[in-house]
Amino acid sequence: MIELRHLRYFIAVAEELNFRRAAERVHIDQTPLSRTIRDLEERWGVTLFVRAPRRLELTPAGIKLLAHARSLLIRLERTKRAVLAVDKRYREPLRIGLDDCMAQLRLAECLASWNRLAPEIPVELVEMHTPELLAALCNEEVDVAFSFGPLDDEVIVQQTAWTSPMVAILPSEHELAGRDMLSLAELLAFPIIAFTSASHPGLHQQVASILRQQALSPVIAAEARTLSGYLTRVAVGQGVGVADADHMRTLQRRDVVVLPLAESAHFTTYVLHKHQRFGVAEPVQRFLTHVSTLT
Numbered sequence: 001m002i003e004l005r006h007l008r009y010f011i012a013v014a015e016e017l018n019f020r021r022a023a024e025r026v027h028i029d030q031t032p033l034s035r036t037i038r039d040l041e042e043r044w045g046v047t048l049f050v051r052a053p054r055r056l057e058l059t060p061a062g063i064k065l066l067a068h069a070r071s072l073l074i075r076l077e078r079t080k081r082a083v084l085a086v087d088k089r090y091r092e093p094l095r096i097g098l099d100d101c102m103a104q105l106r107l108a109e110c111l112a113s114w115n116r117l118a119p120e121i122p123v124e125l126v127e128m129h130t131p132e133l134l135a136a137l138c139n140e141e142v143d144v145a146f147s148f149g150p151l152d153d154e155v156i157v158q159q160t161a162w163t164s165p166m167v168a169i170l171p172s173e174h175e176l177a178g179r180d181m182l183s184l185a186e187l188l189a190f191p192i193i194a195f196t197s198a199s200h201p202g203l204h205q206q207v208a209s210i211l212r213q214q215a216l217s218p219v220i221a222a223e224a225r226t227l228s229g230y231l232t233r234v235a236v237g238q239g240v241g242v243a244d245a246d247h248m249r250t251l252q253r254r255d256v257v258v259l260p261l262a263e264s265a266h267f268t269t270y271v272l273h274k275h276q277r278f279g280v281a282e283p284v285q286r287f288l289t290h291v292s293t294l295t
Contacts, residue, residue, distance in 0.1 A: 004076075006040045007069040009033055010048065014066045015135075017056045025132075074139055093122040094283050097136050097145035100127040101200055101227040104269065105250040106162055106294070107146060114290050121283050129199050137274045143284050148202030149270040158270045161291050164244035166210065166265040170257045171237045177257040184214050184263050191221035193239040199225045202270075207242060210265045231256060243267075 012022040013033070023030040041048050048062035058066065081092065098107070111123065126142060133145045138155055149158050168187045170177050176186065188211075197204040211218065221239030224230035227247070234241040235255040244267035248258045271291045273280060280288070 002040060002043055004073075006036060007073060009036045010040060011066065011069050011073070013037055013049070013056075014058055014062060017058075019056070070139070077140060092283075093124040094144070094287060095124045095126065095142040096287075097133045097142035097147075098125060098127045099130055099133060099145075099147040099200070099202070101148075101195075101203070102146060102247075102269075103227065103250050104164075104244075104246045106164075106246055107269070110161070110291060110294055113294075114287060117290060118283070118286060121286075130201055131198070133272070137272060140274060143273065143281070144287060145272045147270055147272055148200065148206060148267065149272065155275055156272050157275050158272045159288070159292070161269045161271040162246075162294060163266040163268050164246040166242050166261055166263075166267055167245045167248055168259045168261055169231070169234050169241040169243055169248070170259065171235060171240075172255060172257055173237070174240070174257065176259075179259060181260050181262055184210075184216060184261060184265070187240055187242070187261070188216050188218035191219040191239040193230055193233045193241045194220050194223050195230065196223045196225055203267075206267055214263065244269075 009022070009026055009028075012026045013019060016022040016025060019030050019034055023033045026033065037048065046061045047059050048065060050057040050059055096111070111125075115123065126136070128136060130147050130149075133142070133147055134153060134156060136142045137145055138153075146161060147158075168182045170187075174190075176182060176190075194207070195203040222233050224233055230241060230243075231251070231253055233239060235253070242261075243258075245258075245260075271288065273284060273288065279285070
C-alpha cells in the first residue's frame with residue numbers, strides 16, 4: 001500500500017533528477033523526501049533511481065512508474081473536478097498560473113476587471129517559474145497562465161495578451177543616466193544583466209530576438225533568476241539592463257533610472273491554455289475572450 005504523497009514526491013524527483021530541487025518544489029526537507037522515495041522502493045521491491053555521486057538517473061522501472069504516476073494523478077484530478085461539478089453548492093475556481101517575475105499593473109487590472117465581469121467564478125492564483133507553468137498547464141493543474149513565452153509546445157495554445165515598450169535601466173549614478181533617450185547600441189556598449197534561460201526562457205528569448213534584429217552582441221555581466229535580483233544587480237552597478245515599461249511604472253524603483261529607447265522594441269505578455277480536443281471549458285473561453293478585449 002502506498003500513499004499519494006509517494007507518487008507526488010516521486011514525480012518531483014524523477015522530473016528534477018535532483019533531490020535538493022525536488023525538495024524545494026514540493027516544500028519539504030530533502031531528508032524526508034529521500035526517505036519517502038526509499039520507502040516506496042522498499043514497499044514495491046524495486047529500484048527506481050540509479051544514485052551516483054554527482055548524478056541521479058531513472059531506472060527502466062522508474063521510467064515506467066513516472067508515466068503511470070503522471071497519468072494516475074491527472075485522472076484523479078479530473079475525477080475530483082467531475083465530482084465537484086455535480087455539487088451545485090461548489091463553485092469550481094478558474095485556476096490562473098502567473099510567471100513569478102510578473103509585477104505588471106496591466107495584469108492586476110485584467111484580473112480586477114474579470115472579477116467585476118464574472119463575480120460568480122472564483123479565481124485561484126498560483127505563481128511559478130515558466131517551466132513549472134508549462135508543466136502545470138499540461139497536467140491541468142491550472143486552466144490558463146500568463147507568461148512572457150513564447151513556448152514551442154504543440155500541447156499549449158498561446159495568444160498575445162498585451163505588449164509593453166522596452167526601456168533601458170541604468171544605475172542612478174551611471175554616466176548615461178542624465179540622457180532623455182538612448183539607443184540600444186549606446187546602452188549595450190556597457191555590460192548587461194541577463195535573465196537565465198532556465199528560469200525565464202521567454203524573457204531570455206525575447207531579448208535575444210531583439211538583439212539579433214539589431215545585430216548587437218552585448219557582454220553579459222551577470223545573470224538573474226528573479227526580477228528583484230535583476231533590478232538589484234543593475235542598481236548596484238553590476239551592469240545595465242532592459243525591461244518592459246509597464247513593469248517599471250508598477251515598481252517605481254528609486255535606485256535605478258529608466259529611460260525610453262530610440263528603437264521601437266516591445267516585450268510581449270502571453271496568455272496560455274492547454275489545447276483541448278473538444279474545446280476549452282466555458283469559463284476558460286470567457287476569460288480568454290476577456291483578455292482579448294484588453295489588447
